[in-house]
Amino acid sequence: MKSTGARPKIMVSGDGRGVVGHAGARLLADLADATGLTSAFSETLAGLRQRRGGHDPGRIAVDLAVMIADGGEAIADLAVLRDQADLFGAVASDPTAWRLLSALDGEMLAALGAARAHARQVAWAQAAETRGGLPSVTAAGQQVPGLVLDLDASIVICHSEKESATRTWKKTFGYHPLFCFLDNTREALAGLLREGRAGSNTTADHIQVLDAALAQIPDVHRHGTPILIRSDSAGCTQGFLARIRSLRTQHLDTSFSVGVAITEPVRDAIRHATDWIPALNADGEPRDGAEICELTGLIPDDGYPAGTRFIARRERPHPGAQLSLFDTIEGMRHQVMATDTPPGHGSIQFLEARHRGHARVEDRIRTGKDTGFGRFPSRVFAINAAWLQLALTGIDLLAWTQTLLLDGDLAAAEPKKLRYRLLHVAARITRSARRTRLRIAAGWPWTTEIVTAFSNLAALPQPIT
Numbered sequence: 001m002k003s004t005g006a007r008p009k010i011m012v013s014g015d016g017r018g019v020v021g022h023a024g025a026r027l028l029a030d031l032a033d034a035t036g037l038t039s040a041f042s043e044t045l046a047g048l049r050q051r052r053g054g055h056d057p058g059r060i061a062v063d064l065a066v067m068i069a070d071g072g073e074a075i076a077d078l079a080v081l082r083d084q085a086d087l088f089g090a091v092a093s094d095p096t097a098w099r100l101l102s103a104l105d106g107e108m109l110a111a112l113g114a115a116r117a118h119a120r121q122v123a124w125a126q127a128a129e130t131r132g133g134l135p136s137v138t139a140a141g142q143q144v145p146g147l148v149l150d151l152d153a154s155i156v157i158c159h160s161e162k163e164s165a166t167r168t169w170k171k172t173f174g175y176h177p178l179f180c181f182l183d184n185t186r187e188a189l190a191g192l193l194r195e196g197r198a199g200s201n202t203t204a205d206h207i208q209v210l211d212a213a214l215a216q217i218p219d220v221h222r223h224g225t226p227i228l229i230r231s232d233s234a235g236c237t238q239g240f241l242a243r244i245r246s247l248r249t250q251h252l253d254t255s256f257s258v259g260v261a262i263t264e265p266v267r268d269a270i271r272h273a274t275d276w277i278p279a280l281n282a283d284g285e286p287r288d289g290a291e292i293c294e295l296t297g298l299i300p301d302d303g304y305p306a307g308t309r310f311i312a313r314r315e316r317p318h319p320g321a322q323l324s325l326f327d328t329i330e331g332m333r334h335q336v337m338a339t340d341t342p343p344g345h346g347s348i349q350f351l352e353a354r355h356r357g358h359a360r361v362e363d364r365i366r367t368g369k370d371t372g373f374g375r376f377p378s379r380v381f382a383i384n385a386a387w388l389q390l391a392l393t394g395i396d397l398l399a400w401t402q403t404l405l406l407d408g409d410l411a412a413a414e415p416k417k418l419r420y421r422l423l424h425v426a427a428r429i430t431r432s433a434r435r436t437r438l439r440i441a442a443g444w445p446w447t448t449e450i451v452t453a454f455s456n457l458a459a460l461p462q463p464i465t
Helices: 025-034 037-044 057-069 075-082 094-103 106-131 203-216 238-250 264-272 325-330 348-373 381-405 408-412 415-423 447-458
Strands: 137-139 142-144 147-153 173-175 178-182 187-192 227-231 254-260 277-280 286-294 309-315 333-339 427-432 435-440
Touching: 025 037, 025 057, 025 381, 025 415, 025 447, 037 057, 037 106, 057 075, 057 094, 057 348, 057 381, 075 094, 094 381, 106 203, 106 381, 137 348, 142 348, 147 203, 147 348, 178 203, 178 348, 187 203, 187 348, 187 381, 203 227, 203 238, 227 348, 238 254, 254 348, 264 309, 264 333, 277 348, 286 348, 309 348, 333 348, 348 381, 348 415, 381 408, 381 415, 381 447, 408 415, 415 447, 435 447
Parallel strands: 147 227, 227 254
Antiparallel strands: 137 142, 147 178, 178 187, 254 333, 277 286, 286 309, 309 333, 427 435
16 A cells, blocks of 8 residues: 655654743733733732742732633643743742632632722723724624623533532533623623522622623723623513613613513514514624514513613524424514613614624633633632632633734634634744743744734833832
């Protein structure tokens, strides 16, 4: 048989020097410094430092966040950073990292949240100076004004006994955390670790996560900028919608767009609706087989904030779609949303397409499970809650890297692609004239993008300390 092998013959040894892997992850570590995140964490956790010569607890927390953003799944993965001191400096041992996580109580996690908010303020200011501001959200080919916050929960399955891990509503076993992501930048504003049996429609949890997310937004954006809060039907509770409306008394320009459960009164309104018009795709073109209709006035609005509007959507079901008995009888799949955006601020086609953008939060959660919160390291609930906050920090570092340092495909890439192309690249470290150089292979397909990202990082305006 004729050989078709074309790879060169190699001999493998373990004696290489000056070679490092995961060189692109240095971007994350340096960006944590450039946004003031490292210094803010260090100041917050200064009381945990046991001796002057020991590791800085704030730096340990940042290293954990960088490791998680780089794809690490367990504290043992800190070895990737620790064993490359020429690239990442002195990194704490696994037991030291465990001790830090076990010391982070609720009060300290709240303080870390404030430190994240401070770093976010710096990162957004840097985006304003270098990129002209934050990216905008679009729907139906139009720009959505201001900021868009998406709340959603997800089940994280646990394969061993962990504190507060319980049977879930899907009859699995694990946790049921609730998150809030910023759709403009993919930042993870807030997250709440909950036991598996936590309800989907828990008003108190939604309010807690929303308040934590709003606290992450810098004052200059929180006041005076339109803030749209989206959720599926789990957020359609009287208490949660009333909370969103009450924020206006605090001079926040908040509005909501939430899914509505299809009850018998809603089904009756759909049956009587007549003014159906074509729904729009994301690019603003009519969507084949999909129609929408405003149901305001046909659905009882008892308990909803004044001015709430209802919009229904029906479309031919795609193969595999989950249909209710009502959908099966009608031959169409139906969805209903509620919003308090008043008439004159966009057509119902735009409002419905704007709400459908909430589906992107499922991508945020999916990739987030590959960035820390898909696997919790401890049997202790408090340690896992601390791990979740550092995972959110790692997600923020990735989002800031893409917003501040990258362009083109990498600026929109999911973490898996970002790691494969940029973060996990190998390089050689050389020293000359008292300078250390990180040399990326000239033939690597994304060397130009990596070098440009480091140049953009060096050019970021530095926070005033």
